[in-house]
Amino acid sequence: MQSLQTIQMDLSEKYCHNSDPLINPYRRPSYVKRKKELIANMMASLNGTTPPNGNAVVHTGPPMPWFGMDIGGSLVKLVYFEPTDSSPAEIDSELETLKKIRHYLKRNASYGATGKRDVYLQMDKCCINGRYGTLHFIRFPTSEMPVFLKLAKSKDIAHMASTVCATGGGAFKFEADIKREVNLGLHKFDELDSLIHGIHYIEAYNQHECYYLSEPLDDDKCTKTPYDFSHPYPFLVVNIGSGVGILAVYSPEKYKRVSGSSIGGGTFLGLCALLTGCETFEDAIQLAANGDSTKIDKSVRDIYGGDYSKFKLSGDIIASSFGHMCSAEKRAQATPADLARATLVTITNNIGAIARMCAKNEGIERVVFAGNFLRVNEISMKLLAFAMDFWSGGTLKALFLEHEGYFGAVGCLLELMKTGHSS
Numbered sequence: 001m002q003s004l005q006t007i008q009m010d011l012s013e014k015y016c017h018n019s020d021p022l023i024n025p026y027r028r029p030s031y032v033k034r035k036k037e038l039i040a041n042m043m044a045s046l047n048g049t050t051p052p053n054g055n056a057v058v059h060t061g062p063p064m065p066w067f068g069m070d071i072g073g074s075l076v077k078l079v080y081f082e083p084t085d086s087s088p089a090e091i092d093s094e095l096e097t098l099k100k101i102r103h104y105l106k107r108n109a110s111y112g113a114t115g116k117r118d119v120y121l122q123m124d125k126c127c128i129n130g131r132y133g134t135l136h137f138i139r140f141p142t143s144e145m146p147v148f149l150k151l152a153k154s155k156d157i158a159h160m161a162s163t164v165c166a167t168g169g170g171a172f173k174f175e176a177d178i179k180r181e182v183n184l185g186l187h188k189f190d191e192l193d194s195l196i197h198g199i200h201y202i203e204a205y206n207q208h209e210c211y212y213l214s215e216p217l218d219d220d221k222c223t224k225t226p227y228d229f230s231h232p233y234p235f236l237v238v239n240i241g242s243g244v245g246i247l248a249v250y251s252p253e254k255y256k257r258v259s260g261s262s263i264g265g266g267t268f269l270g271l272c273a274l275l276t277g278c279e280t281f282e283d284a285i286q287l288a289a290n291g292d293s294t295k296i297d298k299s300v301r302d303i304y305g306g307d308y309s310k311f312k313l314s315g316d317i318i319a320s321s322f323g324h325m326c327s328a329e330k331r332a333q334a335t336p337a338d339l340a341r342a343t344l345v346t347i348t349n350n351i352g353a354i355a356r357m358c359a360k361n362e363g364i365e366r367v368v369f370a371g372n373f374l375r376v377n378e379i380s381m382k383l384l385a386f387a388m389d390f391w392s393g394g395t396l397k398a399l400f401l402e403h404e405g406y407f408g409a410v411g412c413l414l415e416l417m418k419t420g421h422s423s
């Protein structure tokens with residue numbers, strides 16, 4: 001059995017090409033030490049034992065399969081832990097159903113018409129509750145829950161007597177359906193607790209989880225740069241799902257929800273569908289990428305003929321989102337792509353403005369944006385990176401996370417370890 005220390009070193013080899021601590025921040029002793037401490041503490045809190053020290057790990061914990069499920073307003077996120085350290089005897093004694101589920105999930109990257117496994121996000125060599133394995137990340141629209149429940153029933157999930165942990169509003173909304181259709185009881189966990197635990201776990205494991213965008217508005221120069229998150233507190237989490245939740249985080253266990261907004265990812269997709277007839281999030285983003293929002297939004301220049309110098313408002317700044325749409329002539333010229341772009345820009349800037357006010361109120365400088373609204377959505381990430389820096393006079397930093405919308409599901413999977421089952 002590999003020790004946790006060895007695995008951490010493996011990860012360093014995998015991700016960090018430069019071993020000079022002066023060049024590579026991830027090689028600095030303070031960073032490595034802090035990461036090890038974070039993981040060790042997390043493992044200790046999950047195991048209820050002392051952290052691993054290189055000795056063989058005893059396989060305890062709830063029976064497999066280990067899933068964490070986040071049933072949101074738009075998307076269901078499913079995180080599946082595939083053990084890779086099972087002994088031949090353990091594999092032999094596995095239930096047939098369990099083998100089938102693993103093969104089904106691993107063999108495919110798509111499930112039915114709308115289920116997807118984000119293979120590029122897969123995390124190998126993870127350690128949860130003393131078990132080593134791979135984390136798989138799967139999503140499907142919440143509107144497909146009835147289909148998912150039928151599938152779960154057909155795969156005989158209930159006969160594995162496993163505990164299903166779920167978070168998100170849907171854990172409450174669908175609890176009775178899950179009981180009735182699949183005969184499974186749910187362990188429900190709070191979505192924001194799960195989000196915070198998930199962020200800490202994934203960030204501690206994946207050295208390149210957190211990054212920022214330098215030169216966000218220059219397409220040639222914009223670069224994704226790893227951010228050293230070893231001393232992150234306090235930080236703000238702006239979770240952009242269907243709606244937006246804003247949390248101030250002071251430690252792995254201490255946070256508060258400081259604000260929220262109903263103008264979020266669901267608003268973007270809803271308005272875009274109304275305005276352009278697009279059907280999917282991917283289509284809406286694609287349209288927006290080809291559109292020009294200046295045909296839709298009224299700028300300071302459109303009003304002043306130039307800059308509003310007294311208050312340092314450059315002519316390029318948007319004075320009125322969708323302001324041009326008051327004119328029948330401009331409406332006639334607006335294309336679906338322009339409308340999609342303006343919708344994306346409007347929603348993103350609104351979220352950025354609220355995030356900035358929250359950060360100012362809380363006296364926080366690091367703002368971490370998460371949630372699936374940012375999936376395949378470079379436009380919003382660049383806008384947020386620019387807006388946070390520009391409007392705060394350089395005091396705020398926008399940070400992003402690779403596993404965008406999966407933290408709630410990961411946090412929920414971690415909660416499964418505390419449910420008191422033993423195999």
Ligand SMILES: Nc1ncnc2c1ncn2[C@@H]1O[C@H](COP(=O)(O)OP(=O)(O)OP(=O)(O)O)[C@@H](O)[C@H]1O
Nearest residue numbers: 072073074075241242243265266281371372373405
């Ligand atoms: N394939 C997709 N289908 C639908 N929405 C998508 C997709 N990919 C990204 N999105 C965006 O992600 C948003 C949902 O994000 P996320 O999964 O983080 O939130 P949620 O958990 O469903 O919502 P909430 O937390 O508010 O209940 C959607 O509103 C949409 O803007």
Ligand SMILES: CC(C)(CO)[C@@H](O)C(=O)NCCC(=O)O
Nearest residue numbers: 169242243244245259260261262
């Ligand atoms: C309702 C939730 C928490 C569901 O995840 C989320 O969509 C949200 O935070 N919406 C914004 C609600 C508000 O205005 O504070």
